[in-house]
Amino acid sequence: MGFIRFSGVDFHYGPAGSSAVSILKGLELELAQGEFYVLLGPSGCGKTTALNLLAGFERPSAGTIVMEGHAIGEPGMDRVVIFQGDDSLYPWLTAQENVEFPLRMTGVGAAERRRRAATWLSRVGLANHGQKFPHQLSGGMKQRIQIARALVCDAPVLLMDEPFGALDAQTRTILQDELVSICNGSGATVLFITHDIAEAIILADRIGVMRAGPGSAVKDEFALDLPRPRNRGSVEFAAAYDRIQRVLGEEVRKVVTREAAA
Numbered sequence: 001m002g003f004i005r006f007s008g009v010d011f012h013y014g015p016a017g018s019s020a021v022s023i024l025k026g027l028e029l030e031l032a033q034g035e036f037y038v039l040l041g042p043s044g045c046g047k048t049t050a051l052n053l054l055a056g057f058e059r060p061s062a063g064t065i066v067m068e069g070h071a072i073g074e075p076g077m078d079r080v081v082i083f084q085g086d087d088s089l090y091p092w093l094t095a096q097e098n099v100e101f102p103l104r105m106t107g108v109g110a111a112e113r114r115r116r117a118a119t120w121l122s123r124v125g126l127a128n129h130g131q132k133f134p135h136q137l138s139g140g141m142k143q144r145i146q147i148a149r150a151l152v153c154d155a156p157v158l159l160m161d162e163p164f165g166a167l168d169a170q171t172r173t174i175l176q177d178e179l180v181s182i183c184n185g186s187g188a189t190v191l192f193i194t195h196d197i198a199e200a201i202i203l204a205d206r207i208g209v210m211r212a213g214p215g216s217a218v219k220d221e222f223a224l225d226l227p228r229p230r231n232r233g234s235v236e237f238a239a240a241y242d243r244i245q246r247v248l249g250e251e252v253r254k255v256v257t258r259e260a261a262a
């Protein structure tokens with residue numbers, strides 16, 4: 001049995017019955033401990049909804065989400081969420097203080113806090129920027145701080161919702177490579193959402209492609225056993241890209257065709 005398991009998960013908005021808007025229908029998803037799982041899917045298919053359910057921000061309308069044998073009911077310190085953009089940093093705190101913040105909330109002493117935050121700032125390449133405030137840092141630097149702040153707690157599960165979506169292509173590539181080396185051997189189980197097939201192939205152990213909504217679920221899964229770090233120019237990379245593009249492209253076309261007809 002998986003470390004995390006979605007079984008027959010439905011999610012709808014609005015009152016039950018015909019007027020409810022069905023977002024997810026019968027979603028089955030299983031993540032092994034330490035696995036890096038990437039969800040791809042056309043816009044609006046329910047990727048963020050699935051992540052929010054695992055985060056405990058929402059409850060399933062039907063079915064169960066179980067982690068280590070316990071049903072997920074609410075947010076917890078064992079699951080850390082990293083969002084797109086940098087709005088979640090506290091602008092009145094320095095980079096170092098932002099990374100220390102979750103440790104302060106859990107009662108870790110000042111010296112230990114400083115030491116652990118400094119270690120993570122250094123791991124994300126910002127050892128010399130700890131005293132700066134968010135407005136003095138670039139988008140990529142702020143995203144690195146978000147990652148350091150998430151990882152400083154040693155949470156066993158990381159939930160990343162298009163964390164690099166707002167960054168330029170070069171910074172994005174660098175942060176993808178950094179995330180691979182940070183996560184490699186960390187033991188963390190990661191659910192990562194993106195629209196970007198190349199990003200998914202760089203990062204994932206497994207990729208799930210979701211159907212176009214409404215009532216979406218995982219259509220196809222791809223296990224990637226290419227060694228890391230992965231070479232974006234390799235034949236194997238191109239072959240994986242092609243296989244996934246075919247499945248995802250079909251779902252994206254459904255959405256585009258529907259939007260054109262509306």
Ligand SMILES: Nc1ncnc2c1ncn2[C@@H]1O[C@H](COP(=O)(O)OP(=O)(O)OP(=O)(O)O)[C@@H](O)[C@H]1O
Nearest residue numbers: 013021023041042043044045046047048049050213
């Ligand atoms: N609070 C809400 N009330 C009603 N519908 C909602 C609500 N939040 C999201 N939705 C709808 O649920 C569907 C799935 O949204 P979700 O954000 O999970 O999709 P997504 O796959 O992450 O999309 P994207 O790739 O565009 O970010 C969308 O059609 C969206 O409009």
